[in-house]
Amino acid sequence: MNKKLKIVIIEDEEAHFKLMEMAIVKNLPYASVSHFKDANACLEKLEEITPDIIITDYLLPGMNGIEFLKVLKRKNNQIPVIMITGQGDETIAVYSMKLGAWDYIVKSADFFVLLPSVVEQVVREWKLKESLQKSEKRFQVLSQQLMRIQEIERRRLSCDLHDYLAQDLSTLKIGIDTLIDNHTDTSVKMKQKVSELSGIVHKTIMDVREMAYCLRPSGLDKLGLVQTVFQYCEDFSVKNNIKVDFFSVGIDALELDFDTKIAIYRLIQEGLNNIKKHAEATHATVKLIASFPNIILRIEDNGKGFNIQKYSDSAINEKHMGLLSMEERACFLAGTMKIESCIRQGTKILIKIPCKELNDA
Ligand SMILES: Nc1ncnc2c1ncn2[C@@H]1O[C@H](COP(=O)(O)OP(=O)(O)O)[C@@H](O)[C@H]1O
Numbered sequence: 001m002n003k004k005l006k007i008v009i010i011e012d013e014e015a016h017f018k019l020m021e022m023a024i025v026k027n028l029p030y031a032s033v034s035h036f037k038d039a040n041a042c043l044e045k046l047e048e049i050t051p052d053i054i055i056t057d058y059l060l061p062g063m064n065g066i067e068f069l070k071v072l073k074r075k076n077n078q079i080p081v082i083m084i085t086g087q088g089d090e091t092i093a094v095y096s097m098k099l100g101a102w103d104y105i106v107k108s109a110d111f112f113v114l115l116p117s118v119v120e121q122v123v124r125e126w127k128l129k130e131s132l133q134k135s136e137k138r139f140q141v142l143s144q145q146l147m148r149i150q151e152i153e154r155r156r157l158s159c160d161l162h163d164y165l166a167q168d169l170s171t172l173k174i175g176i177d178t179l180i181d182n183h184t185d186t187s188v189k190m191k192q193k194v195s196e197l198s199g200i201v202h203k204t205i206m207d208v209r210e211m212a213y214c215l216r217p218s219g220l221d222k223l224g225l226v227q228t229v230f231q232y233c234e235d236f237s238v239k240n241n242i243k244v245d246f247f248s249v250g251i252d253a254l255e256l257d258f259d260t261k262i263a264i265y266r267l268i269q270e271g272l273n274n275i276k277k278h279a280e281a282t283h284a285t286v287k288l289i290a291s292f293p294n295i296i297l298r299i300e301d302n303g304k305g306f307n308i309q310k311y312s313d314s315a316i317n318e319k320h321m322g323l324l325s326m327e328e329r330a331c332f333l334a335g336t337m338k339i340e341s342c343i344r345q346g347t348k349i350l351i352k353i354p355c356k357e358l359n360d361a
């Protein structure tokens with residue numbers, strides 16, 4: 001069964017209200033109509049009535065329709081409003097729309113015919129907007145949940161690699177190293193082979209440890225965010241032959257929770273990864289600054305840059321998820337991300353995250 005559609009009409013002329021009510025009830029039998037003669041009286045009852053839609057005349061005693069819209073906007077009240085204007089009042093209609101009105105109707109000969117269809121149209125659009133907002137919210141919750149699960153899974157994998165695989169490989173290496181200890185008759189060739197195998201196992205242990213560290217940088221707990229990022233930037237420079245300057249101010253004085261620390265670390269990881277993969281840069285800068293009430297993260301390079309518009313249009317289809325996941329992470333921390341890029345002039349990523357410490361509620 002359809003839920004009753006609650007309509008509020010603000011109209012100071014009783015006769016005009018009655019005609020409007022008739023037109024609505026006749027065409028929209030599932031609607032209930034409440035009447036106010038002025039906007040102030042309506043505002044007083046708004047929370048009690050919780051209408052689905054408000055239809056207001058522009059010319060009203062006391063507060064006019066535009067002032068009424070301004071009050072709703074100040075209160076961040078999103079109820080859809082239809083403004084009724086006199087003939088020739090187009091400027092008022094335009095101004096109303098700018099202030100967030102959903103539609104307007106001019107008092108003309110076919111006003112009472114138009115009214116129910118405009119109401120229906122606004123309700124349809126409103127429902128669409130609501131369901132879009134719900135889907136967006138759901139998507140956001142899901143992707144944030146996914147990021148949490150991903151971190152948990154990475155942590156599990158990292159522990160397994162470190163505690164089991166690396167340990168077993170270490171035992172294997174000791175076994176290989178001591179294999180020929182008590183055999184005096186071993187040939188030089190055999191000794192060489194054993195030493196080679198030991199070398200391979202040693203390298204594998206190092207690789208496994210590196211993988212475990214990448215999956216879950218344990219330094220975040222032990223050394224803190226700044227030192228861990230500093231170390232990461234140093235390693236990145238050496239491995240990729242791209243000079244990375246890392247500056248940080250005031251971060252270690254903050255008591256950040258693990259979610260925030262790992263998200264900032266991943267943002268830097270993904271930002272630098274893109275520089276390595278795409279930028280053809282020789283120099284990158286990472287700045288991590290506590291600038292109350294925000295944490296500012298800037299990742300810049302002097303590389304070839306890219307066309308942001310072209311990227312945004314094709315990102316999802318072409319499965320470019322790096323920048324998207326950076327945006328999601330920034331959003332996860334209630335922050336924002338801005339990309340600036342010019343062909344041959346490098347790329348700048350600016351992330352602003354509200355400073356939320358562990359002991360904040
Ligand atoms: N620092 C950068 N310099 C130049 N191009 C970049 C940079 N970062 C991202 N891009 C461009 O944006 C695209 C999308 O990046 P991203 O979302 O991380 O996906 P992916 O790295 O998988 O291609 C890249 O394919 C690249 O063309």
Ligand SMILES: [Mg+2]
Pocket residue numbers: 273274277321322323
């Ligand atoms: Mg990428």
